[in-house]
Amino acid sequence: MKSPFDLQDALFIGFCATLLVVIKSMMRLKLGLSGHSMFLMTFFYLVCYGAVGRVGAITACGFLAGLVAMMLSVGKGGPLILLKFGLPALAMDIALLLMAGLFSLRWQCIILGLVGCLAWAAKGWIGNLLAGMSTQVALVQFGISFLQGGVFAIAAALLVPSVLQRLHAHDLLHRSQLDNDK
Amino acid sequence: MLAKHGAHRRADKHAGSLLSATQYCALALLLSLVLSSSAFFLPSSALGALIAIDLLLVIHGLYLKNKITALLKVGAAQLALTLPLYYLLHGEAQLLDGVIVVLRVFLAMLPGWWLSSTQSPERLGEVLSWGLPAKWAFVIAASIGLLPYMLQETKEIYAIQCLRGANITPKALRNPKNWPELVYCVLLPVLIQLLKLSKQMAKAAKLRHFGKVNKPTHWPSSREDK
Numbered sequence: 001m002k003s004p005f006d007l008q009d010a011l012f013i014g015f016c017a018t019l020l021v022v023i024k025s026m027m028r029l030k031l032g033l034s035g036h037s038m039f040l041m042t043f044f045y046l047v048c049y050g051a052v053g054r055v056g057a058i059t060a061c062g063f064l065a066g067l068v069a070m071m072l073s074v075g076k077g078g079p080l081i082l083l084k085f086g087l088p089a090l091a092m093d094i095a096l097l098l099m100a101g102l103f104s105l106r107w108q109c110i111i112l113g114l115v116g117c118l119a120w121a122a123k124g125w126i127g128n129l130l131a132g133m134s135t136q137v138a139l140v141q142f143g144i145s146f147l148q149g150g151v152f153a154i155a156a157a158l159l160v161p162s163v164l165q166r167l168h169a170h171d172l173l174h175r176s177q178l179d180n181d182k
Numbered sequence: 183m184l185a186k187h188g189a190h191r192r193a194d195k196h197a198g199s200l201l202s203a204t205q206y207c208a209l210a211l212l213l214s215l216v217l218s219s220s221a222f223f224l225p226s227s228a229l230g231a232l233i234a235i236d237l238l239l240v241i242h243g244l245y246l247k248n249k250i251t252a253l254l255k256v257g258a259a260q261l262a263l264t265l266p267l268y269y270l271l272h273g274e275a276q277l278l279d280g281v282i283v284v285l286r287v288f289l290a291m292l293p294g295w296w297l298s299s300t301q302s303p304e305r306l307g308e309v310l311s312w313g314l315p316a317k318w319a320f321v322i323a324a325s326i327g328l329l330p331y332m333l334q335e336t337k338e339i340y341a342i343q344c345l346r347g348a349n350i351t352p353k354a355l356r357n358p359k360n361w362p363e364l365v366y367c368v369l370l371p372v373l374i375q376l377l378k379l380s381k382q383m384a385k386a387a388k389l390r391h392f393g394k395v396n397k398p399t400h401w402p403s404s405r406e407d408k
Contacts, residue, residue: 007317007392008384014321015376018329019336043365047373060318067322070298071307080218080294130222131286134279137267159365166370172377 005060009052017065020044021072035148038088038120041065042113042156045089049112050105050164051173055096058112062089083123091119106161113157114150121146207305214293221289226282229289236289239296248299257288317393324383332379336372343367 005013024040048061066082095115096108103111125142129135167173201209217235224232244250261284268280297306307326311319344351348367349360387393 006384007387008380010317010321011324011380011383012376014318014325015328015332015380018325019332019372019376022329022333043369051373051377064318064322064325067310068325070310071304071322071326080290127222127287127290128283131283131290132226132279133264133283134268134272134276136271137264137280140267140271141263159362163365163370163373166366167373167377170374172374 005052005054005057009054009057010060012051013048013057013061014064014068016044016048017061018068020061020065021069024069025072035145035150035152037152038113038117038149039152039156041085041088041120042116042153043160045092045116046109046112046157046160047163049092049096050160051167053173055093055100058089058096059086059093062086065089084120087123088116088119092116105164106158109157109160110154113153117146117149117153120149203305204308207301208309210297210301211306211309214297217293218290221286221292229282229285232289236292239293243296243299246300248295250295253288253291253295256291257284260284260287320387320392328379328383332372332376335375336368339371339375340368 020040024037044065045058045061048057063082063086066085069081069085092112092115095112099108099111102108121142124145125138128138128141133141164173217232217239220232240250261281264280264284265277268277272279307322311322314322340350348363350364350367354360355364
């Protein structure tokens with residue numbers, strides 16, 4: 001048991017991941033836009049990071065969400081869905097390592113959202129290239145999905161700091177990002 | 183491959199005679215992974231064989247009364263987006279290439295649909311937990327076990343906020359201006375509930391000496407597995 005998270009954090013991450021998957025599966029039918037999943041993903045990943053306050057929380061949340069999605073049979077990707085949730089999370093965590101403490105929480109959230117969206121769009125891009133799509137067409141599709149996802153990701157990233165502040169005001173975050181800022 | 187597939191199905195019907203349901207599920211997971219990745223890496227000439235195998239999976243899935251319309255819709259949307267782009271950038275001559283690309287992506291998604299529509303989620307979870315540390319397996323089991331409770335809680339919060347007059351009814355949500363209200367009225371209380379729930383669960387598990395012994399004990403498996 002050398003995991004850096006204690007049981008309470010791990011459970012919170014698991015609950016967030018499950019809720020993400022369930023809400024995503026409920027929303028999928030209502031909206032036709034392809035980027036809206038980035039909204040939920042960014043929101044829950046950033047809340048996880050804010051509440052647990054450790055690098056690695058986002059990756060854990062991402063892969064748990066992928067596993068749960070696979071078990072609940074959400075989405076059509078099968079094993080690929082693990083990558084769909086996991087890759088943006090991994091990219092966000094790596095970005096977090098690179099820019100630790102450089103920006104205020106709000107800018108950190110926005111940059112993380114964009115990085116996650118970039119990874120999300122890049123996954124589709126690489127998939128298309130592997131399938132033999134020509135470079136130009138794949139690039140245009142990459143651009144379209146990045147723009148669509150980016151709008152949703154930024155919208156979510158702007159909401160997260162105020163949500164975290166409210167949670168902090170209720171004294172619910174025991175060692176959060178907000179504590180470290182003081 | 184054909185014979186193997188048939189053997190799988192038989193094993194499913196008479197569970198326990200040849201393979202347990204869990205082993206069968208692990209094989210199915212492996213098969214769908216192999217088929218998914220071969221959709222990307224096989225040369226175009228071998229795609230015909232892959233289509234034939236995937237067709238068998240589709241027949242199996244449809245035979246078990248699963249719907250494939252959602253997957254077909256995704257494929258059609260992909261086709262509608264890709265073909266005009268190919269036409270604009272490369273002209274008419276390479277339209278066939280575009281169709282093949284979309285076909286490959288579609289073939290990569292098909293085994294996943296087959297897996298999730300023919301395998302029960304519990305068995306899939308059991309297979310996945312072979313490779314996970316005990317703590318994370320517990321976290322996943324607890325999350326899925328508490329899912330109905332979380333959904334119930336979310337529904338109650340939503341209903342109560344609607345009664346209080348928040349602009350979050352499905353009609354009001356058509357206006358994007360009301361979306362932040364949904365986050366603050368519903369998602370924030372749900373997060374507070376989740377924090378509370380995780381604290382209680384962690385405490386309850388620790389009081390039962392969770393993580394104290396090296397070899398974790400399990401609740402005995404249900405009757406159908408035997």
